[in-house]
Amino acid sequence: MAKILPKNEVAKLLDELIKDYTVIAPTREKDFILLKEISSSSEVDLSLYNVRINSKIPPKEIILPQTEVLYSYVNTESGIQLMTPPVDDRNKIIFGIRACDVKSFLLMDKFFSGREFDDKYFTQKRKNMILIGMACNDPLSTCFCSSVGGHPHAKDGLDIQLVDIDDKYLVEAVSDKGTKLLGKVSWLKDAGSGDLDKAKELAKKAEDAMKKLPIDKITITTDDLFNDPVWVQFVDKCVGCSVCTFVCPTCHCFDVVDEPTANGGKRIRIWDSCQLPLFTLHGSGHNPRPAGKERMRQRIMHKFNYYPHTLNEIGCVGCGRCVISCPVNQDIREALKKLMEVGGEKA
Ligand code: SF4
Ligand code: SF4
Structure with missing residues (x-):
């Protein structure tokens, strides 16, 4: 099912969706794009979205918040009473999510569920979610999704995809949930074959605009490079x-800490990072990753090695955010190229 949404009717669509769903959409925060819950279409700003390409903070924050209370506890006369926070299983729509970020959701799905453990804090939020994607027509020079198994117009994991074709969007349902939702929007006109051809042309142009790195070679050589x-x-x-x-x-490491109060407290999970020295510091004082090198x-x-071994996927979706945000211009693609050179010399 493919429809046409004129750009001047995006607000109408969003306001209709807000009546039945919690809608998260691109808004503008100073010079950045922020994906956040909206209560009116007037909060949405798509003007930067085609220039800056993606939100500064990835949408992982919606399913894995930066800080999250797992439970709280109080000491009572009859013992410790535990209280879990209300389940966030609202029907949510993420409007305008990019293909690389959808891929990161699919990767995190594999990590947080379907293996030994099912992380209910993650899966409950992820369960009732409809993803309306926005294809990238003009990837930034920092984007490399096509080198890691993605594509700027990829539809995997989406329910509906929007493709910007001049003054309108091609709106295509790509899942049963998407077809059902689109079926309810009776005022959208059917797309013509010219619209579909235009979208295909833009997909090819976007793919051609990106330089490809032979990343698969890295996943092979990194095993031998551990002590290099x-x-x-x-x-x-x-x-x-x-x-x-x-x-x-795709980075999802977290720490769990207790925040005590006078007669109880909260157990909280917070984002953590392998780049911080305390991340692997043992109680004994030993740190198996004592320096930046490790x-x-x-x-x-x-x-590029553990993820492919354990989940059969590369754990990078090529969004380029780390390249854009690093204060000293560290570029992961340069590191990957160097690893390929060194790995090649070793082979
Ligand atoms: S490593 Fe960098 S390019 Fe890869 S997914 Fe993470 S932020 Fe994006
Ligand atoms: S953003 Fe750059 S400087 Fe900061 S930890 Fe990462 S690579 Fe190092």
């Missing part, structure tokens, strides 16, 4: 700020 001195080269500039992991849509190796190995 090459890792030192990637930490010359690094100041260990961790921004690269906090803005990464921490940078962990970041890259996790994405």
Whole structure:
């Protein structure tokens, strides 16, 4: 099912969706795009979306909040009473999500559910979610999704995809949920074959605009590179700020801490980062990753070696956020190229 949404009717569509769903959509925060819950279409700003391409903070925050109360507790006369927070299983729509970020959701689904454990805090939020994607027509020079198995117009994991074709969007349902939702919007006109051809043309143009790195070679060679001195080269500039992991849509490491009060407290999970020295510090004082070299190796190995081994996927979706946000211009693609060179020399 493919329809046409004129750009001047986006607000009408969003206001209709808000009546039945919690809608999360691109808004503008100073010079950045922020995906956040909206109560009116007037809060949505798509003007930067085609220029800046993506939100500064990835939408992982919607399913894995930066801080989240797991439970709270109080001491009562009859003992400790535990209280769990209300379940957030509202019907949510994420409007305008990019293909790379949808891929990060699919990766995190594999990690947080379907293995040994089912993380209900994650899965409850993820359960009733409709993803309305916005294809990227003009990827930034920092984007490399097509090198890691993605595509700027990928539809995997989406329910509905929007493609910007001049003064309108091609709106295509790509799942049963998407077809059902689109079926309810009776005023959308059917797309013509010219619209579908135009979208295909834009998909090809976007793909051609991106340089491809032979990343699959890296997933093979990193095993042999664990003890190679090459890792030192990637930490010359690094100041260990961790921004690269906090803005990464696939980084999901967290810490669990207790916040005590006078007669109880809260147990909270917070984002953590392998780039921080305390991340692996043992109670004994020993730290198996004592310096930047080991921490940078962990970041890259996790994405390009451990992930492929355990989940059969590369743990990077090529969004380029780490490249854009690093204060010292560390570029993961340069590190990957160097690893390929060194791995090649070793082979
Ligand atoms: S963002 Fe850059 S400086 Fe900060 S930890 Fe990552 S690589 Fe190092
Ligand atoms: S490592 Fe960098 S490019 Fe890859 S998914 Fe994370 S932020 Fe995006």
